[in-house]
Amino acid sequence: MKSAKNAKKGKELLFISVIGKDKKGIVATISNHLYKNGINIEDINQKVMEGYFVMTMVVDAKDSKKSLEKIREELEEVGKKMNVMVSIRHENIFKMMHRI
Amino acid sequence: MTISLEEVYETSSMFLHDNLDIRTVTLGINLKGCIDSDFQKFRNKVYKKIFLNGRKLIAEAKKVEVKYGVPIVNKRISVTPISLIMETHCTKQKYLQMALTLDRAAKDSGIDFIGGFGAFVQKGMTESDAVLVEALPEVLSRTDRICSFINAGSNVSGLNLDAVNLIAEMLKKTSKKTKNGIGCAKFVVFVNAPEDNPFMAGAFHGIGEPDFSLNIGISGPGVVRSVIEKNKDCDLTGLSELVKRTVFKITRAGELVGRELAENINVPFGVTDISLAPTTRPGDSVAKTIEAFGIERIGAHGSTLALALLIDAVKKGGAMASSSVGGLSGTFIPISEDLGMIEAVQKGALSLDKLEAFTAVCSVGLDMFAVPGSTSAETIAAIIGDELSIGIMNNKTTAVRIIPVNGKKPGQLVEFGGLLGTAPVMKVSKFSSAKFMRRGGRMPAPITSMRN
Structure with a gap:
C-alpha cells in the first residue's frame, strides 16, 4: 500500500468487515481478491450476529502496490457482486473506540 | 492487542446502519494578518489564504475518510469575525465586496460554508459592527456560502437589546430579499458564543485562537x-x-x-x-x-x-x-x-x-x-x-x-x-x-x- 504521510514503516494493519446474508464462496472470493493484490491475511473470524453473517479479516497491505482508496473501491465492488457490505478501516479506529 | 469480531461489527454497523459520520471539519483561519490599507490588496490576501487552505483541507480530509472509512460530510472554514478586520474599511459597499471575495474563495476551493461574517456587540456596537448589520441583507442575499453571526449578549455583559432590535429589522429585510427567506438561515444571533464552534451558521475563528485551528463536529x-x-x-x-x-x-x-x-x-x-x-x-x-x-x-x-x-x-x-x-x-x-x-x-x-x-x-x-x-x-x-x-x-x-x-x-x-x-x-x-x-x-x- 502507498503509505500515508504519517504512516509508520512496517505493518499497517487494516480490518476488513463483511456483513450480509450468508452464502457460499464469500470467504473464498474475498481471500482470492486479496491474494491477487498482494494483501496478506493475518487473522480471520466469522459469526452470525443479529441475523447477519459477519466476517472480519485483519490484513497487512504493505506489499500491495495499490492505494488504500483503490483497494477499498475494488473490495466494495466485489462485495456488491455478492450482495454483502464490505468495508475496510485502519486498525487505529478500533483501538480508539474500543480500548482505553 | 486483538479487536474482537463483535467490536469490529459494532463499529462497522454504526457507519453502515446508523449513519454515523463526522458532520464537519472546520478549519479556523486568522485573517488579521491580511489587513491592508489598500482594499484591493487586502481582498487578494484574504482570497489567497482561504483558497489555498481550503483546497488543502479538502484534499487531506478525503485521505482520512478513506483510511478510516469514516464519511466527513462537510468541510468548512471559519474566519476572524469580519467586523474586526474591516474597522478601517467600514463602508457598506466594502463589506459587500469582502463578502463576495469570501464567497468566491469558498466556491473555488470547494468549501461548503465559510463562517465568521459577524461581530461581538454584547456591550455596544462599533461603527464597523453597525455597518456590518446594515450590509447583511445584501450580503446574505448575494452570496451562497457565507454564514453570519452576531453575539448580542453574555452572562458577564448582559443583553444588548438595541442590537437585538436592529437584528430583527435586518432579518425582515433579508427575508424579503431572498426566496422563502432563506438568507435568514445563514444568520444566527448568539449569547455566550464559543470561539471554536465548528458548526454553521455560527462558526467563527475567535480572537483567542492561534493562526489556524482545526475543529471537528461529530x-x-x-x-x-x-x-x-x-x-x-x-x-x-x-x-x-x-x-x-x-x-x-x-x-x-x-x-x-x-x-x-x-x-x-x-x-x-x-x-x-x-x-x-x-x-x-x-x-x-x-x-x-x-x-x-x-x-x-x-x-x-x-x-x-x-x-x-x-x-x-x-x-x-x-x-x-x-x-x-x-x-x-x-x-x-x-x-x-x-x-x-x-x-x-x-x-x-x-x-x-x-x-x-x-x-x-x-x-x-x-x-x-x-x-x-x-x-x-x-x-x-x-x-x-x-x-x-x-x-x-x-x-x-x-x-x-x-x-x-x-x-x-x-x-x-x-x-x-x-x-x-x-x-x-x-x-x-x-x-x-x-x-x-x-x-x-x-x-x-x-x-x-x-x-x-
Missing part, C-alpha cells in the same frame, strides 16, 4: 437512537450509562480523525464538538432519538426530561473520551433539518413555547424555524430576547436562527432544499410586546456573573 443521533431502541426495559440510570458508553466511542473516532487531519495539514488541533446534530435523512433525527425513550411525539410532556438526560449523558461520555471537548457540545434541535421535529410540529405536538423550554436544558437554542412573514420586527426581537435571556441567566450558550417567510401562514410548509430541509411555519403569539422591545438599552449582567 454526530451520531442514529447510533444513540439505535442503542436506546435495543434497550426498551432500561431505567433512566441504565439509559444514561448506555448513552455515555456509545458517545464515548463515537467521540474517540472523531478525535482520531480530527487529530490526524490536523497533523496532515500541519495545523493545531482545536476541539471536538460532541453535539448531536440531525440531518434530514431518515434515521438521523434527534427527535426520533427522544421518541425512542418512550415518548409518542417530541413535544409531549416528558420530552424536556428526556432531552436533559440525553444531553447530560452525551457530555459525560464525550468528556471521558476527549480532553479537547469544545464548541457548542449540546443537542441540536433545529426544526427544518430534522424529520421528527417537522412531523411533531405538523401533528401539533410541538409548539414554539415547548421548543423554548428545551433550550433551557440543551445548548444551541431556537434553530431553523419559520414564522409568518407578517410577524412584526418587535415580535421577532422579543422571541430572540426570550431565548437569549435563557442563556444569560443560565451561564450557557444559546442562539436563535429564525426565518420569517413572506406570504406564509402558520401550518404551511416552506421548502429550503438540501441540508436546510423543510420548515412548517410556526404560530407566534398574537399579543404584542412592542412597547417593551422599544424601550431598548441593555439588560444588565445577572448577579451570577459576579464570581470574583
Whole structure:
C-alpha cells in the first residue's frame, strides 16, 4: 500500500468487515481478491450476529502496490457482486473506540 | 492487542446502519494578518489564504475518510469575525465586496460554508459592527456560502437589546430579499458564543485562537437512537450509562480523525464538538432519538426530561473520551433539518413555547424555524430576547436562527432544499410586546456573573 504521510514503516494493519446474508464462496472470493493484490491475511473470524453473517479479516497491505482508496473501491465492488457490505478501516479506529 | 469480531461489527454497523459520520471539519483561519490599507490588496490576501487552505483541507480530509472509512460530510472554514478586520474599511459597499471575495474563495476551493461574517456587540456596537448589520441583507442575499453571526449578549455583559432590535429589522429585510427567506438561515444571533464552534451558521475563528485551528463536529443521533431502541426495559440510570458508553466511542473516532487531519495539514488541533446534530435523512433525527425513550411525539410532556438526560449523558461520555471537548457540545434541535421535529410540529405536538423550554436544558437554542412573514420586527426581537435571556441567566450558550417567510401562514410548509430541509411555519403569539422591545438599552449582567 502507498503509505500515508504519517504512516509508520512496517505493518499497517487494516480490518476488513463483511456483513450480509450468508452464502457460499464469500470467504473464498474475498481471500482470492486479496491474494491477487498482494494483501496478506493475518487473522480471520466469522459469526452470525443479529441475523447477519459477519466476517472480519485483519490484513497487512504493505506489499500491495495499490492505494488504500483503490483497494477499498475494488473490495466494495466485489462485495456488491455478492450482495454483502464490505468495508475496510485502519486498525487505529478500533483501538480508539474500543480500548482505553 | 486483538479487536474482537463483535467490536469490529459494532463499529462497522454504526457507519453502515446508523449513519454515523463526522458532520464537519472546520478549519479556523486568522485573517488579521491580511489587513491592508489598500482594499484591493487586502481582498487578494484574504482570497489567497482561504483558497489555498481550503483546497488543502479538502484534499487531506478525503485521505482520512478513506483510511478510516469514516464519511466527513462537510468541510468548512471559519474566519476572524469580519467586523474586526474591516474597522478601517467600514463602508457598506466594502463589506459587500469582502463578502463576495469570501464567497468566491469558498466556491473555488470547494468549501461548503465559510463562517465568521459577524461581530461581538454584547456591550455596544462599533461603527464597523453597525455597518456590518446594515450590509447583511445584501450580503446574505448575494452570496451562497457565507454564514453570519452576531453575539448580542453574555452572562458577564448582559443583553444588548438595541442590537437585538436592529437584528430583527435586518432579518425582515433579508427575508424579503431572498426566496422563502432563506438568507435568514445563514444568520444566527448568539449569547455566550464559543470561539471554536465548528458548526454553521455560527462558526467563527475567535480572537483567542492561534493562526489556524482545526475543529471537528461529530454526530451520531442514529447510533444513540439505535442503542436506546435495543434497550426498551432500561431505567433512566441504565439509559444514561448506555448513552455515555456509545458517545464515548463515537467521540474517540472523531478525535482520531480530527487529530490526524490536523497533523496532515500541519495545523493545531482545536476541539471536538460532541453535539448531536440531525440531518434530514431518515434515521438521523434527534427527535426520533427522544421518541425512542418512550415518548409518542417530541413535544409531549416528558420530552424536556428526556432531552436533559440525553444531553447530560452525551457530555459525560464525550468528556471521558476527549480532553479537547469544545464548541457548542449540546443537542441540536433545529426544526427544518430534522424529520421528527417537522412531523411533531405538523401533528401539533410541538409548539414554539415547548421548543423554548428545551433550550433551557440543551445548548444551541431556537434553530431553523419559520414564522409568518407578517410577524412584526418587535415580535421577532422579543422571541430572540426570550431565548437569549435563557442563556444569560443560565451561564450557557444559546442562539436563535429564525426565518420569517413572506406570504406564509402558520401550518404551511416552506421548502429550503438540501441540508436546510423543510420548515412548517410556526404560530407566534398574537399579543404584542412592542412597547417593551422599544424601550431598548441593555439588560444588565445577572448577579451570577459576579464570581470574583
